[in-house]
Amino acid sequence: MNVVPSGFQDLVQSLQYWRVFTLLGWQRVKGSYRRTVLGDFWVTINKLVHIAAIGIVFSYIFQSPRVDYIPHLALGIIFWALIVGNINTSCRIFVMSAGTIKSVPLPLHIHLMQLYWQNLILLGHNILLVPGIWWYAGIDLDLSMIMAVPGLLLLQINLAWIGLVLSIVCTRFRDLEQIITNLMQISYFLTPIMWLPERLLGKVMLPVTWYYWDGDSWISEAHQLDLIHLNLFYHLMELVRTPLLGKPLDPVHWQVAIVLALLGWALAILFFQRTRSRIVYWL
Amino acid sequence: MLTSVARSSEQFVSTDANSNQVGIALKQIVHLEDMCVDFPIYSTSDGSFRKQIMQRISRVQDNSDRIIIRALNNISLKIFQGERVGLLGSNGAGKSTLLKVLSLIYSPTHGRALVAGRISSLLNISLGIDPELSGRENLLIRGTMMQLSKDEIEDVLPEVIAFADLEEFIDLPMRTYSDGMRMRLLFSMATAVSADVLLMDEWLSAGDQNFRAKATERMQSLVEKSGVLVLASHSPGLLKKSCTRGIWLDQGSIKMDGPIEDVCAAYQRAK
Numbered sequence: 001m002n003v004v005p006s007g008f009q010d011l012v013q014s015l016q017y018w019r020v021f022t023l024l025g026w027q028r029v030k031g032s033y034r035r036t037v038l039g040d041f042w043v044t045i046n047k048l049v050h051i052a053a054i055g056i057v058f059s060y061i062f063q064s065p066r067v068d069y070i071p072h073l074a075l076g077i078i079f080w081a082l083i084v085g086n087i088n089t090s091c092r093i094f095v096m097s098a099g100t101i102k103s104v105p106l107p108l109h110i111h112l113m114q115l116y117w118q119n120l121i122l123l124g125h126n127i128l129l130v131p132g133i134w135w136y137a138g139i140d141l142d143l144s145m146i147m148a149v150p151g152l153l154l155l156q157i158n159l160a161w162i163g164l165v166l167s168i169v170c171t172r173f174r175d176l177e178q179i180i181t182n183l184m185q186i187s188y189f190l191t192p193i194m195w196l197p198e199r200l201l202g203k204v205m206l207p208v209t210w211y212y213w214d215g216d217s218w219i220s221e222a223h224q225l226d227l228i229h230l231n232l233f234y235h236l237m238e239l240v241r242t243p244l245l246g247k248p249l250d251p252v253h254w255q256v257a258i259v260l261a262l263l264g265w266a267l268a269i270l271f272f273q274r275t276r277s278r279i280v281y282w283l
Numbered sequence: 284m285l286t287s288v289a290r291s292s293e294q295f296v297s298t299d300a301n302s303n304q305v306g307i308a309l310k311q312i313v314h315l316e317d318m319c320v321d322f323p324i325y326s327t328s329d330g331s332f333r334k335q336i337m338q339r340i341s342r343v344q345d346n347s348d349r350i351i352i353r354a355l356n357n358i359s360l361k362i363f364q365g366e367r368v369g370l371l372g373s374n375g376a377g378k379s380t381l382l383k384v385l386s387l388i389y390s391p392t393h394g395r396a397l398v399a400g401r402i403s404s405l406l407n408i409s410l411g412i413d414p415e416l417s418g419r420e421n422l423l424i425r426g427t428m429m430q431l432s433k434d435e436i437e438d439v440l441p442e443v444i445a446f447a448d449l450e451e452f453i454d455l456p457m458r459t460y461s462d463g464m465r466m467r468l469l470f471s472m473a474t475a476v477s478a479d480v481l482l483m484d485e486w487l488s489a490g491d492q493n494f495r496a497k498a499t500e501r502m503q504s505l506v507e508k509s510g511v512l513v514l515a516s517h518s519p520g521l522l523k524k525s526c527t528r529g530i531w532l533d534q535g536s537i538k539m540d541g542p543i544e545d546v547c548a549a550y551q552r553a554k
Contacts, residue, residue, distance in 0.1 A: 001314065001397035004390035020427050027413060027424065034415055103407035104428060105386045277390035281323060 007272030025117030076193035090163035151239035369522030400479025
């Protein structure tokens with residue numbers, strides 16, 4: 001006998017329905033550019049124009065050498081589009097798909113999977129600019145660049161739990177979507193995309209005290225924490241950007257991202273398990 | 284009113300018992316037990332963060348404008364293999380909500396709802412299709428949503444298009460279709476592969492006489508094999524042609540359950 005799936009079952013089923021979300025994701029991307037001559041290549045062109053405009057203006061304003069600034073900016077903009085596209089749209093994904101949710105029985109999480117797929121397709125279009133960036137900046141190809149692939153996977157895994165939690169909360173509390181949109185706008189400026197992280201690294205420090213138990217007594221130790229490290233988007237961004245720039249990656253970014261993914265998914269699954277059957281009623 | 288309900292459903296169960304005695308074991312497909320569906324109605328102020336926060340701060344619990352509507356009230360229902368059930372009732376009686384519970388879209392707020400086997404539902408003909416895509420492409424999406432593989436879709440497609448009688452239009456965008464054409468295509472697809480439970484909402488009226496007759500026949504042959512049909516409508520005439528058992532819903536409760544002729548007659552008398 002079938003019943004409405006629990007949150008966990010819903011997640012598993014949504015992966016089994018991969019043919020549905022890949023097909024619908026493609027349709028959605030194609031749909032936006034239907035009846036245009038260049039079709040979905042407008043995605044790539046739009047990003048190129050965006051990068052060129054900001055790159056030229058801000059390399060003057062910041063007095064940064066363009067060969068350093070533009071590759072950093074370009075990769076930043078490309079991956080930020082993935083982050084912000086997933087997070088902002090996940091806030092209204094169930095409301096957007098309310099018609100389908102209420103008339104076609106599909107796992108709820110499939111609508112999120114479709115969104116992720118759609119944004120990965122858009123990323124695939126923008127990635128076409130990367131060889132151009134390498135050529136422009138004279139960056140040599142290196143085997144370590146491959147690390148951007150697991151980096152992207154870990155970034156996406158993190159975006160997926162954030163998306164799941166936000167999609168649920170924002171369906172119940174409709175004001176949150178506006179708050180998240182504003183927070184993402186602020187995060188765009190707080191994350192080193194338009195500016196180089198070197199400008200802030202080691203300069204804006206937060207004094208913190210670690211306490212630990214050494215067996216007899218509590219020991220306190222004073223530390224200086226780089227403020228930029230509190231920005232989780234900075235870590236997630238570095239996972240993909242640094243390898244593609246051919247630079248060595250600080251392992252701290254991997255550590256933060258892995259811990260975040262584990263904690264986040266544990267929270268998201270518990271939360272979805274509790275709310276799965278209620279979401280349809282909130283639409 | 285209540286006694287008549289009890290009697291008619293008893294009668295119905297007893298017919299099942301009779302057929303069991305003859306040796307036909309009927310498999311139960313749908314099982315609803317004390318099932319309720321309550322809809323919370325959130326007004327803008329109630330759903331908002333501001334209100335929630337204000338309540339926390341002021342410690343005043345104000346639930347006065349939180350409205351809950353009981354859409355289905357204490358429904359207990361068993362549907363067995365081969366039954367074709369017509370849901371009858373006026374607007375807002377809970378027909379669509381019941382179909383959504385059976386489609387496993389709404390999970391009951393109280394009680395249990397169990398449905399066996401493969402479910403195929405056609406609840407809203409305008410949803411889940413992309414008007415810019417051709418009929419053929421939309422069928423591909425529909426088929427994928429029905430968990431069919433690409434090959435399986437390719438196999439049924441010619442038959443689906445022929446049944447819908449849309450060969451000339453199948454490669455045109457669906458926005459150019461009339462309501463009737465759209466309904467024909469989606470109906471053909473929803474009934475193309477055998478399902479254990481076929482759920483259809485008020486929509487058959489969009490087709491012309493000819494197609495309606497064809498569709499009724501197709502639904503019957505589909506269900507005769509093994510499944511269950513649940514069809515919602517407020518037209519007793521349509522249900523009499525397609526169904527064997529009638530369930531009359533009134534304000535979320537079952538008012539009458541029995542052979543379709545009897546239920547339709549009682550329904551028409553009450554109107």
